[in-house]
Amino acid sequence: MADFDPTFNPHRRYNPLTGEYILVSPHRMKRPWKGQIEPPQPSNLPAYDPECYLCPANSRSGGQKNDAYEHTFVFENDFAAILPPPMPAAPQPPHPLLASEPVQGGCDVIIFHPRHDLTLARLAIPDIERIIDEWVGIYKRRGTQEGIEYVQIFENKGAMMGCSNPHPHGQVWAMSAVPTLPAKELDSLRKYSESNKPSETAPKGPKGCACLLCEYAHFEASVPIDESRIVIKNDHWLAVVPWWATWPFEVMLLPYKRHIPSLQELTQEERTSFADALSRVTKRYDNLFLCSFAYSMGVHQRPLPAKEGASVDDDANTAHLHLHFAPPLLRNASIRKFLVGFELMAEAQRDLTPEQAATRLRLCSELHYLDQAEAGKEQ
Amino acid sequence: MADFDPTFNPHRRYNPLTGEYILVSPHRMKRPWKGQIEPPQPSNLPAYDPECYLCPANSRSGGQKNDAYEHTFVFENDFAAILPPPMPAAPQPPHPLLASEPVQGGCDVIIFHPRHDLTLARLAIPDIERIIDEWVGIYKRRGTQEGIEYVQIFENKGAMMGCSNPHPHGQVWAMSAVPTLPAKELDSLRKYSESNKPSETAPKGPKGCACLLCEYAHFEASVPIDESRIVIKNDHWLAVVPWWATWPFEVMLLPYKRHIPSLQELTQEERTSFADALSRVTKRYDNLFLCSFAYSMGVHQRPLPAKEGASVDDDANTAHLHLHFAPPLLRNASIRKFLVGFELMAEAQRDLTPEQAATRLRLCSELHYLDQAEAGKEQ
Numbered sequence: 001m002a003d004f005d006p007t008f009n010p011h012r013r014y015n016p017l018t019g020e021y022i023l024v025s026p027h028r029m030k031r032p033w034k035g036q037i038e039p040p041q042p043s044n045l046p047a048y049d050p051e052c053y054l055c056p057a058n059s060r061s062g063g064q065k066n067d068a069y070e071h072t073f074v075f076e077n078d079f080a081a082i083l084p085p086p087m088p089a090a091p092q093p094p095h096p097l098l099a100s101e102p103v104q105g106g107c108d109v110i111i112f113h114p115r116h117d118l119t120l121a122r123l124a125i126p127d128i129e130r131i132i133d134e135w136v137g138i139y140k141r142r143g144t145q146e147g148i149e150y151v152q153i154f155e156n157k158g159a160m161m162g163c164s165n166p167h168p169h170g171q172v173w174a175m176s177a178v179p180t181l182p183a184k185e186l187d188s189l190r191k192y193s194e195s196n197k198p199s200e201t202a203p204k205g206p207k208g209c210a211c212l213l214c215e216y217a218h219f220e221a222s223v224p225i226d227e228s229r230i231v232i233k234n235d236h237w238l239a240v241v242p243w244w245a246t247w248p249f250e251v252m253l254l255p256y257k258r259h260i261p262s263l264q265e266l267t268q269e270e271r272t273s274f275a276d277a278l279s280r281v282t283k284r285y286d287n288l289f290l291c292s293f294a295y296s297m298g299v300h301q302r303p304l305p306a307k308e309g310a311s312v313d314d315d316a317n318t319a320h321l322h323l324h325f326a327p328p329l330l331r332n333a334s335i336r337k338f339l340v341g342f343e344l345m346a347e348a349q350r351d352l353t354p355e356q357a358a359t360r361l362r363l364c365s366e367l368h369y370l371d372q373a374e375a376g377k378e379q
Numbered sequence: 380m381a382d383f384d385p386t387f388n389p390h391r392r393y394n395p396l397t398g399e400y401i402l403v404s405p406h407r408m409k410r411p412w413k414g415q416i417e418p419p420q421p422s423n424l425p426a427y428d429p430e431c432y433l434c435p436a437n438s439r440s441g442g443q444k445n446d447a448y449e450h451t452f453v454f455e456n457d458f459a460a461i462l463p464p465p466m467p468a469a470p471q472p473p474h475p476l477l478a479s480e481p482v483q484g485g486c487d488v489i490i491f492h493p494r495h496d497l498t499l500a501r502l503a504i505p506d507i508e509r510i511i512d513e514w515v516g517i518y519k520r521r522g523t524q525e526g527i528e529y530v531q532i533f534e535n536k537g538a539m540m541g542c543s544n545p546h547p548h549g550q551v552w553a554m555s556a557v558p559t560l561p562a563k564e565l566d567s568l569r570k571y572s573e574s575n576k577p578s579e580t581a582p583k584g585p586k587g588c589a590c591l592l593c594e595y596a597h598f599e600a601s602v603p604i605d606e607s608r609i610v611i612k613n614d615h616w617l618a619v620v621p622w623w624a625t626w627p628f629e630v631m632l633l634p635y636k637r638h639i640p641s642l643q644e645l646t647q648e649e650r651t652s653f654a655d656a657l658s659r660v661t662k663r664y665d666n667l668f669l670c671s672f673a674y675s676m677g678v679h680q681r682p683l684p685a686k687e688g689a690s691v692d693d694d695a696n697t698a699h700l701h702l703h704f705a706p707p708l709l710r711n712a713s714i715r716k717f718l719v720g721f722e723l724m725a726e727a728q729r730d731l732t733p734e735q736a737a738t739r740l741r742l743c744s745e746l747h748y749l750d751q752a753e754a755g756k757e758q
């Protein structure tokens with residue numbers, strides 16, 4: 001029997017966080033592509049846009065006016081998907097198979113910076129640190145409100161992702177239930193810690209138990225670079241195209257030196273290192289196809305901030321802080337991957353292997369392409 | 380406490396087929412939409428396109444030539460995601476968390492009709508019956524090949540779904556493993572049959588056990604039409620926007636009069652009724668926004684055709700034949716829903732309730748909009 005060649009043989013990879021598979025068809029990389037061409041990303045944006053509802057001191061469609069903010073700015077979403085209390089009583093299901101539950105909470109928008117034309121990839125490290133501080137603040141504030149069981153921090157960037165406003169911003173949805181995907185991941189982390197022995201060298205989770213993500217990150221950090229899925233690694237954070245990635249250039253960003261359940265537990269040094277990692281990953285993304293790279297990004301962590309006086313061995317600390325980046329682009333600034341057909345009806349599928357994607361991202365510069373001309377002039 | 384109002388209060392609905400939730404935010408239906416406008420669907424297509432690799436007697440990029448077919452035509456995909464045997468030996472995982480398995484099988488393309496400009500919505504019932512016959516044939520042929528454990532029939536339609544060729548066609552992927560989503564659904568059906576008593580009036584699954592989809596379809600067929608999720612109902616088939624629908628106008632099409640595990644078990648009458656249901660659902664889809672409605676559609680059924688002499692009480696017959704339609708359009712022919720941000724990172728979310736979507740589809744005509752002018756002339 002022939003040897004297995006992961007750059008040729010179709011195979012399925014198992015995602016231990018979700019318990020799902022992805023079908024990998026690396027031999028198909030060269031098939032001709034005929035499909036939709038995406039409109040080009042806008043470039044040459046103004047630093048201030050009088051029509052933008054996120055720019056400083058501008059009015060929003062709800063009638064409110066933004067502060068003349070100088071760094072970050074947070075406001076409650078004028079069209080929140082989840083509403084504050086009181087929540088109505090749970091309805092009687094018309095049939096046991098038609099179950100539902102009311103949900104309550106709140107949705108915030110966090111503007112990353114006053115400049116309309118910048119993104120994470122072009123912000124200075126101290127500006128990114130201010131965003132992280134804001135995330136920590138919202139996580140603590142929303143996560144201690146009555147009836148809240150989960151806080152989801154995320155960013156949706158680019159017209160290709162249905163986000164029409166290029167002004168750098170993210171969102172935070174706080175809700176009375178743990179949503180599907182984080183619930184699945186937390187369950188996988190818990191089961192892993194209960195049924196696996198920790199390896200000798202990897203960091204440990206609560207009560208010295210094995211942590212799925214500590215083990216995974218520790219292993220990935222040790223793989224020789226030419227077989228590796230590493231995109232960047234700094235003192236505290238590791239960015240990898242995970243073994244089980246669905247999107248062509250999907251990235252998971254996580255701390256790999258110690259077990260960290262949430263943003264709240266980051267030391268100042270780890271926060272600065274986090275800002276550095278965010279900057280470097282997003283710069284490489286933009287440089288990959290020389291465009292403002294569209295993605296959805298989300299923070300997964302302990303559902304709520306730790307209660308005062310809670311032990312580090314608290315079960316909730318089985319969570320391991322990590323970020324997912326899900327970008328749609330596949331071949332260039334105009335050709336995206338579609339999650340359709342077989343993927344919607346059967347199983348996620350990719351052609352490019354995660355190792356090939358990571359290599360491509362490792363080859364990208366960390367000097368942003370829009371700053372290269374300027375850097376040239378300065379020399 | 381206020382009463383729960385499913386057309387206003389945010390709530391989560393449980394999908395018993397996947398075990399996942401969807402967040403419903405019906406109060407948000409009126410938020411202003413600012414995002415990507417999709418290019419218009421092509422119209423006035425020629426009946427024959429000399430450049431189309433699916434038109435009769437034309438050449439494909441692999442160099443092969445299509446038959447001068449008169450009805451349907453099947454060929455092996457020139458860029459198959461899954462390759463035929465021999466399959467290499469399973470690789471040794473570099474770490475237990477980096478699991479994978481080789482996969483083998485085959486991918487077929489099935490052209491629905493010689494006319495380049497027609498779709499399911501505009502084909503005559505006998506032409507749709509020929510497609511169903513072809514599906515049954517491929518299911519039996521591929522499903523009895525060595526090493527095959529699952530056959531996925533699906534259609535991906537529309538540039539919005541990444542499918543650039545409007546020539547009506549679908550695909551069939553046969554593979555050596557049951558993919559993620561059908562595996563999850565089959566598991567849910569099995570668990571339901573093991574732990575629920577069948578209702579008195581609904582059809583029963585193997586061994587007289589309760590079938591999740593028999594129970595669900597039977598219940599939906601009984602709901603008064605003004606509270607209903609029904610799109611169409613004929614003698615054997617029911618089309619509903621399921622209680623747990625993710626896509627705005629998602630439809631599940633399934634037989635509701637008796638438990639039918641796969642296409643193979645359909646009587647001739649049930650096949651004709653199936654063709655009628657497919658025609659009526661797709662006509663309503665096109666008439667909703669007066670465009671060729673994009674969607675991904677997939678057939679879920681018993682993973683493989685029944686073996687000769689197998690009992691109807693065979694465990695594999697716990698499967699209940701059904702089709703999912705996942706269309707992206709939301710408000711008109713140019714405005715689509717994006718599965719991004721919170722949805723990729725946390726949980727599926729919709730604003731329009733399934734009941735509202737079903738009402739919209741019930742109000743659509745079953746005379747195709749492109750045929751209405753003609754029908755007027757004939758009067």
Ligand SMILES: [Zn+2]
Pocket residue numbers: 204205211212213214215258259260319320
């Ligand atoms: Zn950990």
Ligand SMILES: [Zn+2]
Pocket residue numbers: 583584590591592593594637638639698699
């Ligand atoms: Zn059934």
